[in-house]
Amino acid sequence: MIHxxxxxxxxxxxSVLNAIDLDIPPxxxxxxxxxxxxxxxxxxxxxxxxxxxxxxxxxxxGHAAAALPPGARNxxxxxxxxxxxxxxxxxxxxxxGLRVRPRRSRPSEPEIRRRVEDLLAMVHLDGLGPRLxxxxxxxxxQRIALARALAIEPRILLLDEPFGALDQHVxxxxxxxxxxxxxTLGLTTVFVTHDQDExxxxxxxxxxxxxxxxxxxxxxxxxxxxxxxxxKPDQ
Numbered sequence: 001m002i003h004x005x006x007x008x009x010x011x012x013x014x015s016v017l018n019a020i021d022l023d024i025p026p027x028x029x030x031x032x033x034x035x036x037x038x039x040x041x042x043x044x045x046x047x048x049x050x051x052x053x054x055x056x057x058x059x060x061x062g063h064a065a066a067a068l069p070p071g072a073r074n075x076x077x078x079x080x081x082x083x084x085x086x087x088x089x090x091x092x093x094x095x096x097g098l099r100v101r102p103r104r105s106r107p108s109e110p111e112i113r114r115r116v117e118d119l120l121a122m123v124h125l126d127g128l129g130p131r132l133x134x135x136x137x138x139x140x141x142q143r144i145a146l147a148r149a150l151a152i153e154p155r156i157l158l159l160d161e162p163f164g165a166l167d168q169h170v171x172x173x174x175x176x177x178x179x180x181x182x183x184t185l186g187l188t189t190v191f192v193t194h195d196q197d198e199x200x201x202x203x204x205x206x207x208x209x210x211x212x213x214x215x216x217x218x219x220x221x222x223x224x225x226x227x228x229x230x231x232k233p234d235q
Contacts, residue, residue, distance in 0.1 A: 001023070001024070001025055001026055001059070001060070001061055001062065001188075002022070002023070002024040002047065002058075002059075002060060002156065002188065002190070003022075003023050003057075003058075003059035003060075004020055004021060004022040004023075004056065004057070004058055004059075005021055005056055005057045006019050006020075006021065006055060006056040006057065007019070007020040007021075007022075007043075007046065007053050007055070007056035007057075007058070008020070008053060008054045008055045008056055009039075009042055009046060009051065009053050009054050009212075010054060015212055016037075016039045016042045016212050017039045017042055017043060017046075017053070017212045018211070018212040018213050019056075019213070020039075020043065020056070020212075020213070020214065021214075022207070022214065024188060024190065024205075025188075026061075026155075026186075026188050027186055027187070027188060028188060028189075028204050028205060029179070029182050029189045029191065029202060029203050029204045029205070030189065030190050030191065030203060030204070030205045030206075030207060031191045031192075031193055031198075031199035031202060031203035031205070031206045031207070032044075032190060032191065032192045032193070032207055032208075032209060033193065033194070033196060033199055033206060033207070033208045033209070034208050034209035034210055034215075035210070036194075038209040038210055038211060038212065039209050039211075039212040040160075040192045040209055041160050041192060043209070044077070044158045044160050044190065044192060046058070047060075047073075047075065047156075047158060047190065048070055048073065048075050048077050048158055049065075049068060049069055049070035049072075049073050049075075050070060050077075052066075053066065060073060060074075060075075060156065061074075061155060061156075073156075074152070074153075074154050074155050074156065075154050075155075075156045075157070075158060076149030076150055076152060076154035076156070076157045076158065077149060077158045077159075077160070078142075078145050078146055078149045078157070078158070078159040078160070078162045079145065079160055079162070080160055080161040080162055080164045082133070082141045082142060082144075082145045083145065084133040084141060084144060084145060084148075085133075086132065086133050086134060087132075088132075088133075089129060089130050089131060089132060090120070090125065090128055090129050090130070090131050090132075090133070090136065090140075090144045091116055091120070091129030091130065093133070093144055093145075093148050094116045094119055094120070094129075094144060094147045094148045094151050095112050095115075095116050095151065096148065096151075097148060097151050097152045098112050098115065098116075098151055098152065099112065115151060116129065116147075116151065117129070119147040119150055119151055120147065122147070122150075122181065123143040123144070123146060123147045123177065123181075124143070124177070125140060125143055125144065125147070128140065137170075138166050138170065139166055139170035139173070139174060142162055142163065142166065142174060143174070143177070145162070146162070146177075146178070146181070150181070150185070154187070155187070155188060156187070156188045156189075156190070157182070157187045157188070157189045157190070158189075158190050159178075159189070159190070159191045159192065160192045161192050161193055161194065162174075162178075162191075163175070163193075163198070164193075164194070171198070175198060175201060175202055178191075178202065179202055191203065205217070205218060206218040
């Protein structure tokens with residue numbers, strides 16, 4: 001469960017998020033839509049702990065999280081730019097989050113190897129573990145970034161326009177893969193995109209941000225097609 005109340009964030013004189021109230025139940029796939037500057041990426045970064053909200057509360061899986069550092073939130077984050085370490089192999093990029101854990105919670109070396117090999121197979125990159133990021137295609141690098149986010153076994157997965165730099169054929173393949181992984185692993189996923197068709201294909205629920213506010217929330221209704229719920233500008 002993701003539970004946000006009264007979340008605000010500004011940078012200098014610019015207000016980016018304005019009193020965001022949002023509940024996302026476990027297992028839901030939510031797409032965030034909206035124009036550039038509407039607050040989508042800032043909201044993800046606050047959820048992950050990479051940014052700190054000015055006001056408001058964050059509850060993740062029943063625990064207050066506003067003061068928790070990123071590593072304590074059990075969240076995987078996939079960036080549009082991949083953010084892979086260029087000097088590390090695909091295998092070591094995926095293993096990174098496991099190797100930097102405190103010693104008492106760090107898996108053994110055989111367990112790390114097993115988990116990374118399983119993830120390489122899960123994203124259909126068996127045998128490519130020794131390659132450096134520069135030796136992989138854009139689609140393969142994005143799969144490695146996704147596997148790295150999943151290596152820590154997060155309960156929540158955040159994706160910031162992860163397919164934006166890829167061509168349509170690769171995007172379509174990765175969309176299918178992402179939805180399969182979401183369902184298979186029982187994740188709660190929040191996905192930022194500018195592509196309405198992509199959001200409609202992937203998500204259980206679509207939330208549109210405008211000027212830092214929730215302007216539209218298309219929430220699923222059991223047994224019926226998804227219906228839009230318009231939110232007044234002052235809510």
